[in-house]
Amino acid sequence: MAMTETPMQAERAETIYEKSKPGRRAAVLPAAEVPEPPLVELIPAELLRDEPPRLPEIAEPEIVRHYNRLSRRNFDLDSGFYPLGSCTMKHNPRLNERVAALPGHARLHPAQDPKRAQGALELMWLLQESLSEICGLPHVSLQPSAGSHGELAGLLLTRAYHADRGETRTKVLAPDTSHGTNPASVTMAGYEVVKVATNERGGVEMDDLRAKIDEDPGQVACLMLTNPNTLGLFDENIAEIAALIHEAGGTLYYDGANLNAVMGHSRPGDMGFDIVHVNLHKSFSQPHGGGGPGAGPIAVSERIEPFLPRPQVVRRDNNGHGPSFDLDLDRPKSIGRLRGFQGNFGVFVRSYAYILSLGGDGLAEASETAVLNANYLKARLAEGRAAKRLPVAFDRHCMHEFVLSGKPMKRELGLATLDLAKRLLDFGFHPPTVYFPLLVEEALMIEPTETETKESLDGFAEAIEAILVEAEDDPEVAKQAPYTTPVRRLDEVKATRKPVVRQPL
Amino acid sequence: MAMTETPMQAERAETIYEKSKPGRRAAVLPAAEVPEPPLVELIPAELLRDEPPRLPEIAEPEIVRHYNRLSRRNFDLDSGFYPLGSCTMKHNPRLNERVAALPGHARLHPAQDPKRAQGALELMWLLQESLSEICGLPHVSLQPSAGSHGELAGLLLTRAYHADRGETRTKVLAPDTSHGTNPASVTMAGYEVVKVATNERGGVEMDDLRAKIDEDPGQVACLMLTNPNTLGLFDENIAEIAALIHEAGGTLYYDGANLNAVMGHSRPGDMGFDIVHVNLHKSFSQPHGGGGPGAGPIAVSERIEPFLPRPQVVRRDNNGHGPSFDLDLDRPKSIGRLRGFQGNFGVFVRSYAYILSLGGDGLAEASETAVLNANYLKARLAEGRAAKRLPVAFDRHCMHEFVLSGKPMKRELGLATLDLAKRLLDFGFHPPTVYFPLLVEEALMIEPTETETKESLDGFAEAIEAILVEAEDDPEVAKQAPYTTPVRRLDEVKATRKPVVRQPL
Amino acid sequence: MSRYTSATPEDRAEMLAAIGVDSVEELFAQIPESLRLDRPLALPGGISEAEVFERLAALAERNEDAERQVCFVGAGMYDHYVPAIVDAITQRSEFLTPYTPYQPEISQGGLQAMFEFQTAMSELTGLPVSNAGLYEGPSSVASAAYLAMAATKRSRFVVSRGLHPHSRETLATYSVGYGAEVVEVGLDGGVTDAAALSAAVDGETAAVFLQSPNFLGAVERVEELGAAAKEHGALLVVACDPMTLGVLKPPGEQGADIALGEGQPLGNRLDFGGPSFGFFCATEEQIRRMPGRIAGETDDVDGRRGFVLALQTREQHIRREKATHNICTAQALNALGAMIHLAWLGRQGFRELGELLVRRTAYARERLAAVEGVELLHEAPVAREFAIRLDAPADRVLDRCAERGIAAGYPLGREYPEFGDGLLVAITERRTRAQIDELAEVLGAAVAAERQGVAA
């Protein structure tokens, strides 16, 4: 393996502060146009700042170069295959960016009088209606800012629902395969997490579930499930699970991160879920932005509706005078606000544009192709060396993603899942999600999404094969990987032991 | 020098046609909404096409990836220093893109009734006024699409001017340092080129000029000059030159490619020029787009005005009822149209935004800094090895650019200017313009522009020094360069001998 | 096959064969028959890109945005000019489309940008530690409360009524889950009632929450107010408007343990309320209790400088139920926009912008105070927003102004019944003197008309 530096490796990372030079500037401000007394005549000296913050001093051309150069140090969805399990890295249509940028959307003040923001409120209402139909639940709140925010909302709704019935419950059940945000949300909502085991089919272990409920049914507030779950498998027992939880008086929460598997094919509401969050930045094509923004609207059943966050977008019929749209604040049982204003509207515009583009049929086709692509890639990886070295964790048809175990690879070749992931970088692929879900040893979680071509899937399978062949010959190659990335393996321990989290100036 | 492939070199260029697969598509079209008879019922079969053109068949995600990947195989102004002489690679403000994209500009039909396009016509008029002031000439036509188009316009204007006086003249004088478009335009305009020699100061050789005129003053239609010329030197004899040409009855044409050197400091009109073209894509920040679009408005003196192209944007005073703007077609002496509609309006918007941003003072400061940067870099290259190996062609202060000669370098190190240029690529710099102007052997024409930092200039000087040091040790390194670019030296002869100019399908 | 998918009939056939099934339905068979949707979704069919554009443009047309109205509304989000380079850079695929940077080797662009952003926010707030951003302002306040509980093992919050109503409501919502108590302290003369505050703070208090400038635009005496918190070992949490920090004393220099706020004024458009971001800065002591992503500097195996997500052991994907917060996807792209805007403003420009806001605001405040039927709601010093009282129903006055193309401000009545006809007026660099003068004229006319009962 060539160890010579690539051109990009050769240029040392310099922050914009290091490129700053006193006296330079990009912005030219408008003239004051008004009297310019010294500030101390307007604000008491002791409330004024002595020195301005040490922001960079640099002219526009170099700012643009700096961030353009930085951008090239990112791998992105428009660069290549990005099979990051659980993240639904599907194509981000530019049309959505275009419509979100229309001044009527982008420059609309959130406090605008509803009667002067009818277009925006109607769009939100239309999106609510669409998500309601897709989830099979009658009511939607768009307020949560992301999935984890939706989870917290769901748990606070559960608490309010029970409180309204004079109950206080303390336990929230979640399978050991659940995503980290689930237990974290449970704690923030003041509940205690009770783990439920997974059966040999990758679903909820029913006996364990019954046991955990029977311990004290009156304490069971909620069961949080992802279905298909984080193994990419649909839990066939979902109807029975729902019955058990409802019997115990708990709510059933659907983590919608995997909704991309079932759009137009099966609906959480029909499965018996009371509360669902939808990650618009996954199933509905909002770009991930390197870590957001997203949005996590929630859809709920009738019994949960009274407690939905405030404000709620509503449609008024004005007896025949044509409908109008409003923000309803008068919701006495509401859990209240979860954030400022009405939610991540810009994300709503993009996702609604996506829904309009594909339509009901297109959404169903998207899920169908997502499932087809996942099963095809799974089949490709059941050929050749991967079959033995990287066996699938649960050998059945998957939905939109699947999980492999690197355990044999590690045992037989001394190659950890991490090494495989890093070596994939040299082949121009983004690695799958690694070491999650926790119950699979050396897990690799692979979600191709529907927008990838067969050629990309084949190329990925061939890369895995090539790496395994290479490793049989010399595992060190992968263990030292990557070689061609802007930087090579980074010392994450150091970053946590003695954290340097800002530029010293 | 590492000869291992860089990641980008490793990926073989594949055209979009090679990524095509029958049945794939990105576009979904609106429904017809109208009757759909077979086409033959609407258009005779013999006028219809049998097979649709073999355009690529590919879904949107892969189109985006294809062109994003392609884009990374380009070096651009936002990537680094681009001292391409005569091209004025100055910063391209994004503000200009934003205002050009406003629907009122971008979606305005060129045939819109002038009274419904007052904003666009006023913008054009304001740009005309600004260019008139900057050039020191009373009238402007925005119609030419680029500099060479402006040159042709200027020569046709000259012909019309003389014809109007009952004269026919056959010769156009141009210095041997002139840009290739000058003689090419002369021929297209039906004139014969007469070369004028350059003196030891880099200016027009006055004796030769006089001689060429005296041969037959009645045949001298025009003298085309660039001032500062392509050596980056201001011709101090310009007043006398103007007098001689005017005496002979010819017109004086100013190639405005180098206007960036003198904005707000000296004006072609005041120098005695009759016709000036301005490259908006040089001095006025229109992005070059990898080879256009640009625009080449012309400014002219009173005596040339009657012949300006049609239509001309005019301001009408409507005696006090507030001004209005119009397209004047009623110009009996006009040379006529040079192109469709009114010109490259989108470019006018960008350049006018640039003029508004900088203002008169800012434009003068831009030229001042352009001249400062050029002389500083010239000074840096007069230090160290470049002093001997790459002497400046004419040893005097330059304006916005300067020309070095690689002759000693070639003689002493066996390194051609081309080799130096290619080696610069490995250092992350765009090379200067090479082998132009022709009269300087192994020429390197360097134009830093005002928007570069001192650090960039220093870095470039250091790279030149490093390459010369390296070459003393082993000239082969540079002769084989580049090494790190997406592709290495390309066989241009093959491309011309047996041209392959399209993808075989 | 949709416009975004590529599987041709041939592809499908080959893929199904490789999988070993005859149809995709077989793959969906794992979903019990009874739970499979036996009808198409009740949504319209897909339409062309041009049609989607027209549809959404038509909706957008029905909003009165800040391009059609002269906007003096603030209340936490402001109509600042976002420079063109912000869009140009944040719209690059390389920043727009990647996921959270879990693979640092191929995410250096995003990670370094986070590091630069953290540095900028640390500079603005005067606190050493910043995260890479949270959802938005109000939920960041609730997140600070969660941190304060962990830091103090207490569960009582004292909150100034000057804190944004959305922040107070959000804190109340979260506190139900936290099992915490929220105590509110009133205002006096537009600023937090100092006596009431120190009376309210006790040994059970986890944190004291202030906002400066507060919701009425008044610059608070944070240091004095914070004394009570220090005394009882409670954390001092200060919400602030980042655009004022070029001129106002940073919270970090006034004893704040945590400084946070709504980031929208920095490089983010109004977007009817989001997406924007919340910033969150704290003292060194709190670094391991911080919520959200934090980028940190380190080296690669060859000694190259690089950046990674630091202190991940705080986070849900590692620590699960013991995490310092549940946040995962946040607002990275919005924080990048802020960083670019700040770099564009630069050290000088940022201060000048602050001064411009203070001076135009002073001018506007004086101008409006001189209008018949308008008086100042408080006399406290202000930076970029101020409150007035109208001698007429605020909603009706606002309607009249809107008819004349001016969004005159934010009505206080709903959230502050005590200021029934109060109006909050915000200034940005986009609001020219001419527009301010026009506001005075239009507002005056509207108030007069209302008082004379003229029909609108």
Add this chain to the structure above:
Amino acid sequence: MSRYTSATPEDRAEMLAAIGVDSVEELFAQIPESLRLDRPLALPGGISEAEVFERLAALAERNEDAERQVCFVGAGMYDHYVPAIVDAITQRSEFLTPYTPYQPEISQGGLQAMFEFQTAMSELTGLPVSNAGLYEGPSSVASAAYLAMAATKRSRFVVSRGLHPHSRETLATYSVGYGAEVVEVGLDGGVTDAAALSAAVDGETAAVFLQSPNFLGAVERVEELGAAAKEHGALLVVACDPMTLGVLKPPGEQGADIALGEGQPLGNRLDFGGPSFGFFCATEEQIRRMPGRIAGETDDVDGRRGFVLALQTREQHIRREKATHNICTAQALNALGAMIHLAWLGRQGFRELGELLVRRTAYARERLAAVEGVELLHEAPVAREFAIRLDAPADRVLDRCAERGIAAGYPLGREYPEFGDGLLVAITERRTRAQIDELAEVLGAAVAAERQGVAA
């Protein structure tokens, strides 16, 4: 120091010292005193980005663009929907900001895109050779004339009156320089008068110029008309609308030696007339006489596939006065936009779009023909545009339609006095059936009102 320059006072001092002068003025001393501008430019001072934006937005507001009016105007430029990916890609710095690719090693992106574009245009026109684009349509016609003179050593052009008036005017302008003669042939029944054409062509004729669809929208019988040219050894030059080439027989299959035209309909916005691009395709024989850039495929020293500017020996920078053309900077970015649009449409979509245009145009033509006071100007087959005759003054009718938000078409009167009240109506995929029906209604009402002399 402006926002775009970086030289601080310190920088300036250091730089001047290195140069060995005391001031920048010394550098300008080479300009004779008398020629130096002794006053500041009479232009306003620089203003902030926000102010520039407001200024230009205010100007744009005063234009009635195709977003505000329903646009049935064509005449060479059409209101097609440009897909969002075109902007997203062409606005990337890597495509937007480089110069012409003189250094191929670092310009492969642009060069390959040119190669792909050439392939697409070659496919559309049915001719083997395409260049990378010229300025726009009409000047491309004049460029073809220059090529024809070189190829035939003749200097007489026969031009159909169906050729775009701008093309004919531009050709006339250039021909003065060429020293060439231009002979025009009239129309009959909306198409070129075949008899007059063959009569006009002779042994001195360098080229015959046709347009199909012609300016009146009529599809010409190019092959038949071209026979005269073939017979006398003149080149056949055909201007065409690229958007019709998914359904109409390509010029290359009808004997054209050169096919060219206005490229705007492909991936370029209206922009009040530019920038767009002209495409230019020809037979193999003409390859070394082609104007403009041409990208060609080749290999690098290691055998890697690559692209370069081919046949540069044709060009001004090498051949100077003997060049095949003077063009240098052309319209590369616009051609890239066209290529992306064509890739997005794809083979199927491009044909479907052509069919859609033909069918909606047929519908519109029939609909308008049925309107009282409106009749067809010709019966010849049309593809996407057609001509009608109004029984009322066209300009007044157009005004009435404009008042109702419709740009009803292009008035023929000025350029075709023989069609005094003629109107050219264009259709794109953006013009819905509902809009066409509305046009019929509005146009009918306008004509009726004019005939009854109702005041507008």
